[in-house]
Amino acid sequence: METQQSQTIKFFGDETFPVEMHKVRIVQKLFLRPVEDRLKAINEAGYNTFLLNTKDVFLDMLTDSGTNAMSDNQVSSMLKADDAYAGSQSFYRMEKALQEVFGKKYILPVHQGRAAENVVSQVFIKKGDVIPMNYHFTTTKAHMELNGGKIFEIYTDEALKIKSDNPFKGNIDIDKLNALIEKYGADRVPFIRMEASTNLIGGQPFSIQNMRDVKAVADRHGIMMVLDASLIGENAWFIKQREPEFKNTSIKDILRLMCDFADIVYFSSRKVSSTRGGGICTNDHDLFLKMRDLVPLYEGFLTYGGMSVREIEAMAVGLEETTDETVINQSPSFIEYAVRELDKRNVPVITPAGALGCHIDAMSFLPHVPQQEYPAGALAAALYIISGCRGMERGTISSVRDENGDDILADMELLRLAFPRRVFTLSQTKFLIDRVHWLYKNRKLVGGLKFVEEPAVLRFFMGRLAPVNEWPDKLVAKFKEDFGNSL
Template sequence: MSKVTFFRGQQLPLEMHKVRIIQKLTLLPVEQRLEAIRAAGHNTFLLQNADVFLDMLTDSGVNAMSQEQQAAMFRADDAYAGSATYTRLYDKLVEVFGMEYFLPAHQGRAAENILGQVLVRPDTAVAMNYHFTTSKQHVVVHGAEVLELIHPDGLKVTSDHPFKGNMDTDALRAVIAERGAEGLSFVRMEAGTNLIGGQPFSLDNLTEVSQICHEHDIPLVLDASLLADNLYFMKIRDPRCVDLEIPAIVKAMADLCDIIYFSARKLGFGRGGGICIRDEAMYKRMRGFVPMFEGFLTYGGMSVREMEAITVGLDETLDFDMINQGPQFIAYMVNELDRRGVPVITPPGGLGAHVDAMRFLDHVDQRQYPAAALASAVFLASGVRGMERGTMSEARDINTGVEPLAHMELVRLALPRRVFTLSQVNYAIDRIDWLYQNRHLVGGMRWVEEPEILRFFYGRLEPIGDWTTRLVEQFRADFGDSL
């Protein structure tokens, strides 16, 4: 493991890389942070990056590139068709996943659009270990429903289960028995369940899901966007994988699936995406949607420079020293917050540290969006931009107006790969600790502007009462002239 033990025996993560390019950051005074979050409608997606100190909104498209990736971008072949860049990316994907057919797309949700167009049938369902916002939307708009069949431990906020992202295979069998195989358009497994703390699934679980799907001739689709984190946890937690090299684990996973799609904004440390397909007939069913929605078949809406970077990034995803830094930093942050009493999702997962807003703000009604309120409060206390992953991220039924309450109310503090230093992580921990000590000051939120589709991206809220002002006043009283 790439860790070093020092300082009275405490284990601290050790980066297996050095920083060679930097970006200057700005830490605004707390009063200016209040102005900024008000202007953003208390939606951290709408903050200007110039007003953000540490951007922990997401790991999507903001991971640091290596020198090898930067160098590869200079050899990009920008031919509209027949590009050598495409051939290099295609060859790498065949090497990694072993699937003969590939369709490029500009990012993961573009791949989901194509999957929805081809695979989703009205009045059926798509079974998932857990949904992601865009994956669910692409199912719903085609007249189907999403069935979340997460392992029972998956929705336990605190647990020592190593694979909380596992699908409940008994529930999958029961759904097939009730609805018939024709009642499922496909089964989707997400490597690293984003919305419940980046929790992984095991190879045994994927194997069992695959056996059930193939027994009933149901396509098994793997969302590999967060594959790197899932691979890390398989390598250190899964008895079947501890003695395997990372490429062998990937191949074992891929052999169980019919289709693998991904956002290269996460997988491969670049920007883009695509769909790997095992069956030629399925490939031909999907192929026409690429020039319709994305671009020609050999670039699919991606920059060829990014395609070269992804090709190298896929190699780096197979390097344990490259993929372990993110989960180790996350584990450090989660464990430190937990040690200070701050409620977090355990065990530490991938993507980021996830703070449990339901326990953090147990005095705020869930219908007042505690995760959204906490995300605003974290920004006020620290200049750190996190993301609401709770009821605000759900979708109100456009026919009935009913708003489903999320299973969890989380604030995700993403740690993009190879970006932050340990001192920056410690700063975030310290400010969140202060906020927890003053949590009684934080109140709820209500809508000012509520879009019908994917409202969490661009909707606007306002605080109920003047709690943001009181929080700023307490910050200034405790920290004085400190930012």
């Protein structure tokens, strides 16, 4: 691999901003529809940004899953794919890359990260088990509870603070972990799960020291450690930037060290290597055998696991590129820029900047909207209306109802604006910042939402909502008053 370079560049003036360490060779046309068309589109989508048609979206910041830009080397690698159903050479190239990057001998391919969660949950969780973790992800929680487990989020006191200078808000609280194991007994804890760059609380990373401490507890009680490595590259980047012990350590070595602590590593390739797919990795042959039979049952044969061989080839290249600092730091640097600029404008954003996206605190942004009226969902809809930028609600809409049918209110109400790797330009980022700033100045115009169609499981994907009053029309009227015919 070529010599790695830092993306941090000193400018002559006072302004600092990220510089792309890549050039754009292939482009995809975007459309910025008139505000009236955007209002019509969000109405047809049931005020759920997941249900918007991409032809109506300007900047698609819904997620980084499967939306990262692939490199020239990834695209060219797809041309040598081996289409064999069994024994494909493409799989063995991917297996070698995983062994090199993650340091795990045994590999099980799956079609995406939630498929890995299904396998791990079915094999290791039984009714009555408790699973401690730094924070849950929506599909993780669903799979574990379907198999009879109960999750416990044992984050530190800093984790849910909106404004903080704590560099590792994704750490597990060791005292809470010890207390949990003492209360329930180690035999009811199948594993401890750590998520690299916690998705639902602002993409916040954990430190190597915290992994060491968690591993010591796990070993003392004979409990496995499971690592969700979907954003492991970004977590490794933050460790290099924020944990002094590792400031001179390569991303590749940090990444390997993180995986060394875990008995099982699973991941979504849609995030970790800019292509579709996923996998489960371990060095323990017995653990491998326990999981192996479910892959042909749910995913496909053991050398493709539900993925096309072209995706497998691109994954192998993308895994290696994840260890390149000029690749892995592009998204965090743009997120940091957006967070810094919005914070200057008093917009309530999660600090410090994390992985995956810029996270706006909807309860501070819209304090007049009750949490039962889904402020994060309302903010996502409002931002789309006035900008064409599609973000994702990460709050109570992404939660569930209790046995009485009442919403289990989320710990945080966040609007996540994802920054897929190497997708957006600085001018597009500045456009986003400008529109968020305008919306914040006019935030009192935004009202709440209510469900009109609500699926029983993972309702945030397909549920439909409606505004509680006529606030979208008032928002559009104010936008046209300030911007005229501008889009």
